Every structure is written in C-alpha cells, then in structure tokens.
Amino acid sequence: MSITVYRKAHFNAAHRLCKEGWDDAKNLTVFGKCSNPNYHGHNYELEVGVTGDVDRETGFLIDLKILKKIIKEEVEDSFDHKNLNLEVPEFKTLNPTVENIAMVIWNKLNDRLSDKYMVTVKLFETPRNFVVFTG
Numbered sequence: 001m002s003i004t005v006y007r008k009a010h011f012n013a014a015h016r017l018c019k020e021g022w023d024d025a026k027n028l029t030v031f032g033k034c035s036n037p038n039y040h041g042h043n044y045e046l047e048v049g050v051t052g053d054v055d056r057e058t059g060f061l062i063d064l065k066i067l068k069k070i071i072k073e074e075v076e077d078s079f080d081h082k083n084l085n086l087e088v089p090e091f092k093t094l095n096p097t098v099e100n101i102a103m104v105i106w107n108k109l110n111d112r113l114s115d116k117y118m119v120t121v122k123l124f125e126t127p128r129n130f131v132v133f134t135g
C-alpha cells in the first residue's frame with residue numbers, strides 16, 4: 001500500500017523561448033510572446049509528490065522537513081528570481097519550456113531522494129497551464 005506526500009513551492013523566473021539558428025520572426029511564429037528577445041517572467045508554482053510506503057516506526061513516508069530542504073536547495077535557490085536562459089546552467093543549451101523545466105527539476109530532486117520513492121513533479125507556468133512529469 002503506497003501513499004503520496006506533496007510539498008508545494010514557488011519561484012519567480014524570467015525566460016525566453018527560442019531555438020538557436022532561428023531568427024526572431026521564426027521564433028515568434030513558433031513560441032509566440034514567450035519568444036520576446038528581452039525576456040519576461042512567470043510565477044511558477046511547483047507541486048512535488050513523493051510516493052512510497054509509510055515507515056511503521058515513525059508513521060512518516062518522508063520527513064517533510066527534509067523534502068522542504070531538498071526543494072529549497074535544488075529548485076528555489078537555483079531558479080528563484082533568476083533569468084533561466086542566462087543564469088541556470090541546465091538551460092544554457094536547453095529551451096526553458098515548462099516541459100523542460102519540469103524534467104530538470106525532476107532529475108535534480110530524484111537524484112537527492114532514495115530509490116525507494118517515486119517522484120512526481122507538477123509545474124504550473126500560469127494558473128491554467130501546467131505539466132506533470134513522473135520520470
């Protein structure tokens with residue numbers, strides 16, 4: 001019997017969606033307003049799910065203090081108030097779409113958590129647009 005614990009987090013970040021080699025007109029056609037050469041911001045809302053079995057001794061699936069610390073170190077400290085394209089190494093050559101950001105976050109968190117857990121990342125770029133990645 002498995003159960004999932006969730007922790008929410010938030011970060012503000014700037015980005016620009018573009019493909020190297022395409023001019024601004026082509027980028028605008030494909031990526032719309034998110035291709036603005038001068039960047040723009042989003043208020044990203046993150047929900048991290050950790051699925052596994054409850055420890056009979058503690059009644060915990062995972063100590064939420066530890067999950068909170070990992071999310072702070074891997075996501076908030078790296079992404080909050082940053083320009084993703086210019087300041088976050090993972091996006092030097094990777095387009096910072098909400099899909100790619102969610103997969104980068106999943107990899108960072110999954111690396112920090114025990115293999116006994118299944119990790120789910122739900123990332124909202126706007127209140128209505130979000131992705132879910134489970135690895």
Ligand code: NI
Nearest residue numbers: 015034040042
């Ligand atoms: Ni955008």
